[in-house]
Amino acid sequence: QVQLLDSGVGLVQAGGSLRLSCAASGRTISNYAMGYFRQAPGKEREFVATISWNGGNTYYADSVKGRFTISRDNAKNTVYLQMNSLKPEDTAVYYCAAALWGNTSTRKYDYGSWGQGTQVTVSS
DSSP states (O other): OOEEEEEOOEEEETTOOEEEEEEEESSOOTTSOEEEEEEOTTSOOEEEEEEOTTSSOEEEOTTTTTTEEEEEETTTTEEEEEEOSOOGGGOEEEEEEEESSSSOOOOGGGEEEEOOOEEEEEEO
């Protein structure tokens, strides 16, 4: 099973930017879609973004579309989430996850491995 390490803990003001990284170890992620989810206090974990195994397809939650960009470097076994124009409502713990197959998915049940999560706080 792949191990995922989330990084990029940050406190940023509204309108600012932050990049999260997710480094995989244990096996290659090049054959699998990857995703980011987030969970705010008292709320369910929700889908943020997903990218297919080769980076050819991406999909975003409506709440982040146009502001966030997911990308991957399979040679480095790493996935990134670039977050721009951040809003206070983006405050949450962000988790990267490796899917069970190569196609994108918005469903958390389609992901078999999860990072430990990283806190993102956006102040107003």
